[in-house]
Amino acid sequence: MIDKVQTLWPEIALFVTTCVVMVLGLSRDRSTRRLVGVVSGLGLAAALVLALVTSPQLAGPLPALAAYGKAVIAAIGLLLLLLAAGTVDRDYEASVARGEPFDPLKGNRAEFASFFLFSLTGLMLCVSATDLIWLFLALELTSLPTYVMVAISSKRSRSLEAGVKYFFLGALGAAIFLYGFVMLYGSTGTTSLTGIQAALGHQLAAEGGLNTLATLGLVLSVLGLCFKIAAVPMHFYTADVYQGAAATVSAFLAFVPKTAGFIAIMLICAAAGWRFGDSGHDLPDSLAATLSVIAVLTMTVGNVLALLQTSIKRILAYSSIAHSGYMLVGIVAGPGPSDGGGGGFFTNGLAAVLFYLLCYGVMNVGAFAVVAALERRKSDGSIEEVESVNDLFGLCQTRPVFGWIMVLCALGLAGIPPLLGFWAKLPLFTSGISSGHIGLVIVLGLNSAIAAYYYLRLAGPPYLEKPDPLAGIGAGGGTIEETPYASRVLAGLLSAAGVVILVAALPRLMEASKQAAVHMPGTVQASPGSKAAMVAPRADEPRP
């Protein structure tokens, strides 16, 4: 038990921060309430340090995931926190400042901040998962707060609608993958991931493949998790939810549940192992086929539907779907031959996915930051989000900071060398080709080209067009102003800087993600002393 707790210091730090923040946000004193953001940031920073310093190996199929995974989560979490300033309670705080007495039941700040941190805690717990039940609980801890965050993110009914949609479909997705987990348990007799790995290995050795129950379990789990990563066929909620929620929450959704889903998929696939198929280096046939089809459909649907959009957030939503598709290629590719050599990163699809998650998180924050940093003040004084692509016209001239952030982040997301996005995509190419999935790589390439069209629509107008005086007519008129929350601009700046500067840190980052993606091909004995690990049982043994 103590050993397990010792793997959880970052999560504990975040949890304590959450509790503190929940209380601080309810204070009647304004300056105490304003500490919420600072304390959250300190908590995330502490989690980052703890993640880098104290992450021992886990007893699961991906033992070295913790340090890199949690550090990335904490770092991007900090960016998202900077971005999320002022999302809720803006009008309420204004009326409190005018003299209305503060009623803790009416304010949302405490809840929003604590849900934000809860979700990140859940995400870190996903990374530490060595057991199906742990994984499920962590996934739910990641997602449930996001449902609430979407619903309270803005005062318009749109965000309530988005929250309800997200909740119901999320519950459906959770039910599906829980069902898959149950079937996995049923076919292997254990919920420990190493135990499942061993049991499935037994099945492979004994019968030459997996039995139906195991196959169904794996496929259903992955299918349900596709909701989290917004992959076809569970992608329908994405555009509406991203558009309905405030931009800051959409940025959160584009990273956190996606990372949770990918970590979970990686763990499930690692439990199955890349040891099946004709070559002996693939996932089980049905799982590989499912993932390949999902990958192709996701990339294509995401990119094609994005071509038709005029709302920035919807474009980013569909692009988020497409990026999930790209990353699924890395999952299908697998960790490559485990006999190291010099090319460990080159052939390691899981390392490619981990690296891509980092890069995508950074670039995504920037793109959403521009939407979050601009607001439209209507003639009746109300404030609305800037939505349309036409509002980006000439941004490099009117507001150069925002314009250039959008240009850099959009070109980065498109994968234009030498920006960060290209270096994130290259390992997907290399791992895909190394594992023989050349067709998937070709589809990946073609889709990147399709995506370039709508990314140019985001990156081009700020620099190339003159400001459009008629842009706001469709949204009801009004003038565009900058947000009063400077930390959103800071988040965008850090993100845009990251797109360029992280390229200089490529060797180290790639090395880190390679080490994180070490895959234990299937030890029969789990490491002693760790409660979650069990000696591999046979399928007919009763679970101790």
Place this chain on the structure above:
Amino acid sequence: MTLLLLILTPIIFGLTIPLIPKERVKLWAMVGTLIPVAWYVFAAFNFTWSQGHEDSYVWQYDWVPSLGLQVSLAVDTVSMLLIGLTVLLGPIVILGSFTAVTERMKTYFAWLLILQGAMTGVFAARDLILFYVFFEFTLIPMFVLISLYGSTNRKKAAIKFFLYTFTGSIIALAGLVYVAWFNYANVTPGVLTFDFGSLRAAANAMPASAQAWVFGALMLGFAVKVPLFPVHTWLPLAHTEAPTAGSVVLAGVLLKLGTYGIYRFVLEMTPLAAWQFAGPVAVLAVVGILYAGLICWVQTDVKKLVAYSSVSHLGFCVLGMFAFTSIGLSGSVLYMINHGLSTGALFLLIGMVYERYHTRQLKELGGLGAKMPMWSTFMVFFAMASIGLPGLNGFVSEFMCLLGTFQSGRLGPWYAAAAGTGMIVGAIYMLYMLGRVVWGPLVEPAGHGHGGGHGGGHRGGHDDHHGAHPDALPADLTKREIAVLAPLAAACIFLGVYPTPILRALEGSTRGLAGHVERAQTRGPALPAATRTPPEEEILKQSRQQPSMSDQPVRGGARGGGQGQTGGGR
């Protein structure tokens, strides 16, 4: 270091332009392009031109060992020549744009300079991913230049140009990565590299079917850039709508990125597949020559006419390359240089007329010889160079390409004959255009009948300006414009009358390459078609039985691969 400076100087000058006051921007840009010229001349003097395949001015830096990436720069003869073309066109293009751009001048010159650095990088790169990075990166400055400073249809032209080329090159990237993987998995197990020398050896060891797929992937990327029929449709639009300097750079250098890619990567790495598919590729080239030529004949827009003529001319270039003879290959490389000079000059001339008359339509321009004698002289001169009049540079390269094709063991007289008719078509449309524009009755667009026109204005369309501006352009060429055209004209005459130095320099390289392809072909289909993931031992065994490298001197330090043996046993 030399190469690094050649690449970085214009980029640094371009990036610092926002800090330069407006009056000094043009001077800054000129300096930024003249310094590379000086460097290049210095480097050229110290360069052994007839060295064949040896690389000079090597500069390497291990960058990302996880992926085997290096920042690796080196040049051989062909690269050096093409860098020379790039570097020469730099100041000419800057000087030629002084009156063409008045709004957002800083942006214009900044992106032109960055583009020059990127293009130099493409020719100097010896690491495959570095090549790809520079190759793709040239798209951004060109996209910006066309979108901001082009004519009426510039948005569509820029997007089409970008997407077409991006799509092709992503597929080429897949091919390059495949070769690197093959090297890592089979040829030098455990050694991960994207270095061209090692991968060249590895690619030659690939089984025939794998080579064919890699050939297809690479050709797709480069064929879009060349452009080869039928993926040429982006070019007329892009060339026509681009600003003058953009068109010159596009036609002069950017198209050569494609042909250079074919010369350097396709022929060297996949010679067997190149031999197998030379027939279809040559057919596409000949179709391009004739089809584009016929389209030129019916054009009413002068710029579009010259744009389509580029498609036609580069068909000759590709034909010469796939002849796999030393003469054909030399002719092809020389064609790249010559086309850059003559077509670049033609675009400059059209731009000069456009600045005065704001139209490019043949209906509205006529008999300008009477009014603009110097311009007309240059126009006729460069048109003749383009057609291939003996005595000028175009003839040498065109003739060599055709001769190479005629003598080729793979192609043959029929291809040469078909392409030869393309020469006639070329003469037809060029002379027709010249006849209308230079001679005949004087026709000027309405509103421009009095004296000189005016420069400035970069948005498309046909404005009506009344009265003379203080900086109106005189009817005939200014000294600056002559200074822009004169070096190109001098080069054309020199290369037409005395091409021997360049040809002699190219001999070593092209003879080696021709031999390389011959040997690959005589070895025959190397291995049975590879299954998706064949057992590694079998591949290793098969690749060891087959000589993996031609007998050319190994590049700086032996890397992987075997020693040269001609005609291996199996």
